């Protein structure tokens with residue numbers, strides 16, 4: 254049985270239930286906490302976050318994967334208290350959104366150093382919180398090409414995944430051939446990797462989905478709700494129906510097992526206004542009704558949010574995630 258670290262302790266992969274695989278309790282650029290204009294009191298952060306997670310739980314949501322990683326506002330003590338108050342499982346990430354959001358301290362970090370850092374956060378804990386990471390975040394820096402630091406982070410993530418059993422999620426699925434080559438060179442089965450944001454507006458035409466799927470990788474439809482129909486859409490937005498039909502192509506062609514679905518919403522953005530009108534609950538309030546209206550049955554919806562997630566977290570190799578550094 255595979256055990257998955259939530260910030261409050263490990264649970265079985267089969268107990269994760271309805272899961273959104275890529276979300277943020279609060280995401281900001283490194284240093285945003287130093288900008289007086291954007292300081293948020295603890296009260297304000299709770300006020301913005303708790304109702305969204307309570308609504309998620311009322312809709313039937315059980316697990317929230319926080320894809321924030323190191324340097325972008327990750328705060329484990331705070332996540333622990335939110336998980337306690339709402340009953341939603343929160344899974345924290347080690348790793349980085351990308352080399353370009355890693356603070357200078359990590360700029361020259363070696364693969365070995367990064368591997369040790371990730372494994373420590375997965376098996377011993379993050380800081381002094383006692384909470385352990387349950388997933389590894391990597392990503393492509395701005396410019397749609399993996400940088401040397403990005404690639405060292407990918408290689409370290411592969412080694413940490415092999416050592417602990419934790420899966421990997423990527424920020425952006427562009428430059429996939431380079432990523433696949435590095436991950437395979439480290440000996441990592443690509444079923445352990447979710448290539449995220451394959452559905453966003455700026456990545457279209459730049460993602461080799463066939464290459465990812467044929468290598469065994471998973472495709473992330475994880476920016477649901479960033480629709481160009483919003484009053485003030487972000488630059489990565491996409492027309493709602495275009496994204497929906499993109500997902501439907503996988504479902505209609507019998508490839509529902511290849512995709513994972515999420516909203517990438519920020520409960521309480523740090524240092525930026527966030528995107529108004531977009532929350533994790535888009536999944537329940539818009540996407541699932543759209544799927545039902547298009548004839549997608551409940552078994553397929555459960556597969557997307559429950560079965561595929563459990564499968565993604567389940568390792569065939571011995572589970573060492575919770576056997577070290579207790």
Ligand SMILES: [Zn+2]
Pocket residue numbers: 275276277320517
């Ligand atoms: Zn994200």
